[in-house]
Amino acid sequence: MKIAHVITRLIVGGAQENTIFTVEGLAKRGHQVDLITGPTTGPEGSLEQRVPASGVRLLRIRHLVRNINLISDCLAFRKLFCLFRKERYDIIHTHSAKAGIIGRLAGRLALPEAVVIHTIHGPSFYPYQPVMLRFLYTLAERIAGWFTDYFICVGEVMKETYVKAGIGQPSQYRVIYSGFDLLPYLAAETNRQTFRQRLNIREDERVIGMIGRLFPLKGQEYLLAAFSRVARAFPKAKLLLVGDGILRPQLESQTERYGIQDKVIFSGLVRPEEIPEYVAVMDIVAHTSFREGLPKAVAQGLAGGKPVVAFDVDGARELVKNGETGYLVSPGDTASLTDYLLRLLKEPEEARSLGKTGQRLVSKLFPVEKMVEDIEALYFTAIHQRPRLSAPN
Numbered sequence: 001m002k003i004a005h006v007i008t009r010l011i012v013g014g015a016q017e018n019t020i021f022t023v024e025g026l027a028k029r030g031h032q033v034d035l036i037t038g039p040t041t042g043p044e045g046s047l048e049q050r051v052p053a054s055g056v057r058l059l060r061i062r063h064l065v066r067n068i069n070l071i072s073d074c075l076a077f078r079k080l081f082c083l084f085r086k087e088r089y090d091i092i093h094t095h096s097a098k099a100g101i102i103g104r105l106a107g108r109l110a111l112p113e114a115v116v117i118h119t120i121h122g123p124s125f126y127p128y129q130p131v132m133l134r135f136l137y138t139l140a141e142r143i144a145g146w147f148t149d150y151f152i153c154v155g156e157v158m159k160e161t162y163v164k165a166g167i168g169q170p171s172q173y174r175v176i177y178s179g180f181d182l183l184p185y186l187a188a189e190t191n192r193q194t195f196r197q198r199l200n201i202r203e204d205e206r207v208i209g210m211i212g213r214l215f216p217l218k219g220q221e222y223l224l225a226a227f228s229r230v231a232r233a234f235p236k237a238k239l240l241l242v243g244d245g246i247l248r249p250q251l252e253s254q255t256e257r258y259g260i261q262d263k264v265i266f267s268g269l270v271r272p273e274e275i276p277e278y279v280a281v282m283d284i285v286a287h288t289s290f291r292e293g294l295p296k297a298v299a300q301g302l303a304g305g306k307p308v309v310a311f312d313v314d315g316a317r318e319l320v321k322n323g324e325t326g327y328l329v330s331p332g333d334t335a336s337l338t339d340y341l342l343r344l345l346k347e348p349e350e351a352r353s354l355g356k357t358g359q360r361l362v363s364k365l366f367p368v369e370k371m372v373e374d375i376e377a378l379y380f381t382a383i384h385q386r387p388r389l390s391a392p393n
Contacts (some may be wrong), residue, residue: 001379004087006036006080006103007095008066012045013213014296015121017272018154018178018371019095020047024054025372033057034087036080038064038099043244044213045269059083066098077102084110091379093117097124097137101144108147115382118144119152121178122293122314123161128217141167149382152375154178155294155315174378178296179371182363185303188276195277199265205236206345209282209306211275211297212289214245219288219311219331221247221254226286226337228258234345237263242278244269279304284344284351287316290331294318299366302358307351309340325358 005023010016023033036059040046051058061083063075084092084107092107092114094100100118107116125137145151145168152174153159159173188195193203201207208227212218220241227239241251241264248266255261270278279285285301287310294315301308302319308326310316311333320326327343329336344351 001090001383002032002088003091003093003379004034004036004084004089004107005093005095006064006099008038008064008097008099009040010037010047010051011040012047012269012272014178014293015095015119016047017180017296018119018121020050020054021179021368022093022372022375023051023056025368026376027055029372029376031376034059034089036061036064036083036099036103038062038066038076043246043269045244045271047272064099064102068098073098073102077106080106081110084114089114090383091115091117093119095119095121097141100124101140104144104147113386115149115379115386116147117150117152117378117382118148119154120158120162120293121154122291123158125165126291126314128290138165138167141165148172150174150378152176152378153293155318157315157318158293161314174374176371176374176378177365178294178299179366179368180296180299180303181368182303182366184273184276185279185300185305188280189304191277192280195281199240199281201238201265201281205238206234206283206348207238207240207281208284208286208341208345209240209242209278209301210286210288211242211278211300212287213243214241214247214251216247217290218245218247219290220251222311222332222334222337223286223288224251224254224258224260224264226334226341227264228260229334229338230341230345231260231263233342237345239264240267240278240281241265242267242270242275275300276304279306282306283348284309284341285326286337286341287311288337289313292316299362302355302362303366305352305355305359307344307354307358309337309344311337319358319361321357321361323354325354325361 063072094103125134285308292314311331312328327340
């Protein structure tokens with residue numbers, strides 16, 4: 001098959017890693033795969049350098065940008081339309097909100113005979129958006145849904161959210177978890193003490209960690225508020241924040257206000273292949289994001305055998321089972337967040353048991369080979385079912 005994947009930018013992030021793992025896997029299976037992206041800018045880092053080594057052709061469209069811009073969006077649509085017409089893809093597979101909306105419309109209009117698939121990594125509309133913006137994104141997703149043959153969701157909650165919003169039909173949805181290589185997480189644990197020494201963490205200190213960009217809605221400010229109380233009750237606790245972003249100066253100032261700056265470690269930008277080492281350093285994983293699909297950082301923590309305390313947002317509950325793999329708390333509830341973190345610090349046997357249960361769960365759901373195999377199977381199903389299943393309602 002000749003396949004195009006379209007994503008707005010290849011920053012270091014869960015949706016981007018999912019896309020790269022997918023195109024790499026499809027190329028290994030003998031398919032001709034192009035990855036189309038806009039400019040990769042920002043402090044989050046770039047994954048672009050990984051693409052050429054995989055045998056996948058990387059195509060850049062400079063007008064395909066994340067922010068809404070009528071002129072740039074029209075130019076990106078025109079470029080995609082012409083590219084699709086020229087290359088005659090069998091499958092057009094889009095990712096993220098902007099690339100998903102523009103790419104699906106351009107794909108269907110340029111190649112009516114092609115299969116158009118969209119992966120929902122996280123809802124483009126969510127409760128914390130301004131009301132008008134949420135309405136516009138929902139409307140745009142409904143319109144784009146008319147041009148979509150199948151939706152892939154990385155968790156059940158995305159399917160429920162989109163179907164409830166009137167986007168497509170339930171029969172068009174498939175849940176395929178966002179796979180990744182699990183072996184490095186198992187291997188890294190054997191070098192746990194070495195990694196901790198690099199970060200000047202003593203053997204008797206316990207580490208709470210969070211993996212995530214330092215950006216709005218990721219919620220690190222709530223974790224810092226909770227940790228300031230944890231540190232008073234459990235002086236041997238440390239907090240490790242893995243990632244970088246525009247909020248770092250603000251968060252560093254927050255640690256100084258709380259007087260915990262000597263207990264908080266900011267890793268800065270970390271390459272994806274280094275994440276298992278940082279998970280190995282941790283004893284507990286926290287996840288305080290207010291907007292997620294199925295949070296990959298939670299899956300990564302569980303892959304390393306760590307219990308997770310997370311805000312109960314979107315797909316977190318599919319992985320964090322209360323009393324089985326960790327604990328869920330209401331978004332913004334720093335008191336409960338503090339209580340559960342302290343509980344797991346004071347009960348290391350419970351923490352280890354929860355982490356091992358989570359590790360077994362992730363090993364069943366997240367092998368990258370399974371993800372690629374399931375996506376490829378959907379492609380064959382969709383091609384064999386031409387003419388398209390979807391049509392405007």
